[in-house]
Amino acid sequence: MPIRESSRYPREKLEELRKRNVCGVCGQSLWLYLDAKTHQTYLSCSNQSHEGIVREFQSARELNIKAQREELEKTMTTTKASALAKYVGNRELARNEAKEIVESMFPDAPEVEREKAILECVSYRLNPLNGHIFLIAYNKGKENETWARVMGIKAKRLLANRPVPGTKEPRPFSYVDDTPRIMTPDEQIKIFGAVKTDKLVIIVKTMDPKTGAVAPGYGEWPLTKRQWSKDKGVYIDVANEPYGVEKGNSMFNMAAIHAESQSLDRLRPGEMPENVETVDERTIEGEYRVVDEKTGEVHDSAGHPIVGESQEREDREETGSTTPIEPDITWDDLKSASPKEEPKQPPAPDEPWEYKKVSSAIVALRAKKVKQLLGQDFAERMNKDFKVDLPAGTQPNLKTVYELLSREKKREFCFWIADLQAMSQ
Numbered sequence: 001m002p003i004r005e006s007s008r009y010p011r012e013k014l015e016e017l018r019k020r021n022v023c024g025v026c027g028q029s030l031w032l033y034l035d036a037k038t039h040q041t042y043l044s045c046s047n048q049s050h051e052g053i054v055r056e057f058q059s060a061r062e063l064n065i066k067a068q069r070e071e072l073e074k075t076m077t078t079t080k081a082s083a084l085a086k087y088v089g090n091r092e093l094a095r096n097e098a099k100e101i102v103e104s105m106f107p108d109a110p111e112v113e114r115e116k117a118i119l120e121c122v123s124y125r126l127n128p129l130n131g132h133i134f135l136i137a138y139n140k141g142k143e144n145e146t147w148a149r150v151m152g153i154k155a156k157r158l159l160a161n162r163p164v165p166g167t168k169e170p171r172p173f174s175y176v177d178d179t180p181r182i183m184t185p186d187e188q189i190k191i192f193g194a195v196k197t198d199k200l201v202i203i204v205k206t207m208d209p210k211t212g213a214v215a216p217g218y219g220e221w222p223l224t225k226r227q228w229s230k231d232k233g234v235y236i237d238v239a240n241e242p243y244g245v246e247k248g249n250s251m252f253n254m255a256a257i258h259a260e261s262q263s264l265d266r267l268r269p270g271e272m273p274e275n276v277e278t279v280d281e282r283t284i285e286g287e288y289r290v291v292d293e294k295t296g297e298v299h300d301s302a303g304h305p306i307v308g309e310s311q312e313r314e315d316r317e318e319t320g321s322t323t324p325i326e327p328d329i330t331w332d333d334l335k336s337a338s339p340k341e342e343p344k345q346p347p348a349p350d351e352p353w354e355y356k357k358v359s360s361a362i363v364a365l366r367a368k369k370v371k372q373l374l375g376q377d378f379a380e381r382m383n384k385d386f387k388v389d390l391p392a393g394t395q396p397n398l399k400t401v402y403e404l405l406s407r408e409k410k411r412e413f414c415f416w417i418a419d420l421q422a423m424s425q
Contacts, residue, residue: 002033002042002043002044002048003017003042003043003044003053003178004035004040004041004042004043005040005041005042009043011041014032014041014042014043015032017030017043017053017178018030018031018032018043020055021053021054021055021178022045022053022054022055022056023045023047023050023052023053023054024050024051024052024053024054024176025045025047025050025051025052026045026047026050027054027209028045028046028047029045030043030044030045030053031043031044031045031046033048052176052177053176053177053178054174054175054176054207054209055174055175055176056172056173056174056175056209057157057160057161057172057173057174057175057206084100084101084104084105084129087100087101087127087129088129088130090127090129092125093121093122093125093127094122095118095122098117098118098121098122099114099118101121101127101128101129102114102117102118102121102128102133102135105128105129105135106128106134106135108137108140109135109137109147110147113135113147113149114135116149117133117135117149120133120149120273120276121133124155124159124273126151126155126158130154130155131152131154131155132151132152132154132155132158133149133150133151133152133155134149134150134151134152134279135147135148135149135150136148136150148277149276150276150277150278150279151273151276151277151278151279152278152279152280153257153260153261153278153279153280156260156261156264156265156272156278157264159264159268159271159272160173160206160264160267160268160271160272161173162271171208171210172209173206173207173208173209173264173267174206174207174209175204175205175206175207176205176206176207176214177205179203179204179205179259180202180203180204180252180256180259180260181202181203182200182201182202182203182252183201183202183203183218187203188201190385191218191416191419192419192423193371193372193423198222198223198224199220199221199222199223200220200221200222200223200251200252200255201218201219201220201255202218202219202220202221202252202255202256202258202259203216203217203218203259204216204217204218204219204256204259204260204262204263205217205263206260206263206264206267207267208267212408213267213408213411214408215263215264215266215267215415216263216266216415217258217259217260217261217262217263217264217265217266218258218259218262218419219254219255219256219257219258219259219260219261219262220255220258221240221242221251221252221254221255221258222240223239223240223251224237224238224239224240225237225238225240226238242254249280253280254280257278257279257280258278261278266415351411352407352410352411352413352414353410353414353417355399355402355403358398358402358413358414358417359398359399361417361421362398362417365417365420365421365424368424370420370423370424372420373420382401385412386401386405386409386412386413388401388404388405389404390404
């Protein structure tokens, strides 16, 4: 800060940021000022030497009982919907209550999957009626029918926002650095070592205001996919628009959900269910995927293979103010955006790793010939981002440098190594 008016930040965008953010240093309101010399508008708090802006997470309001009953009646009988309406908004379900909800909402799911969902609801104080947990069918009605348990992003935000376990102390979090947004080429090179032009890549940074800890997350969405052309009788590359575009869904939103999920995993690493995919709960509409039993390919409803991300049907509804605001993006912007999707990985810890773990990770990555950790590339990165002043006579080795880094720099180093581990898998 100040953030100056530019093609990336036109006056309308600055006004939007002013309304939704506060100063990242003092927490005070932001204002638009006019530079008398350049005649440019810029965004700042009253102390114009402060840098950074933050937007605190605000929980979305749940649907009221009447609205929720109407939603339930779209997928079940009026009698069942009325019976479940009394649980709307509940965030602590007894086992019998969770059982009634799960069995009513997902009657076709295998018993073992329903039991897992019930346990998750009770253990993590989640409610399927609030869009927290879903059971989705793959190849429904076929011999190779399988089911997946997924969590709505709203549930992940709720878990990250809850008080410290065993206390009533509130634990807010904020979105910082004008995220979610498209990663710049420089950021992609710094994190991934290259810029990929075939994907839209989004970065989300969340912060714990009390500790100042910032956790980055990265998500992607392929810009194109192969699709069968009935007219030409061949596969052609088309824009990889997700389902639900006509209702407001977008590539940006899909990638932003992936990025935010990873960021929250890193910000609150001990409080999220493991091995559960995160989705935008507003995009679930119950359409299942069909997978070829021989090839494993995902097909569309016409039976043609789909190349790219899994294709759940996306649907949207109005909720609170937690949905990322999407910038004005043209197709040319998307083609020049980018990088490689972040493979699934254990999140880097909230606390920096012990040096022994750092050393082991680097040795393993060097054995895989990871370029960023070899020779001149590694030396340049250390001198640029992790440079320290060594005491006279001190041997300049990695252990010495790492131990002299600040806590936040150690965390940044650990995130970098964790990202390289993911890329090498």
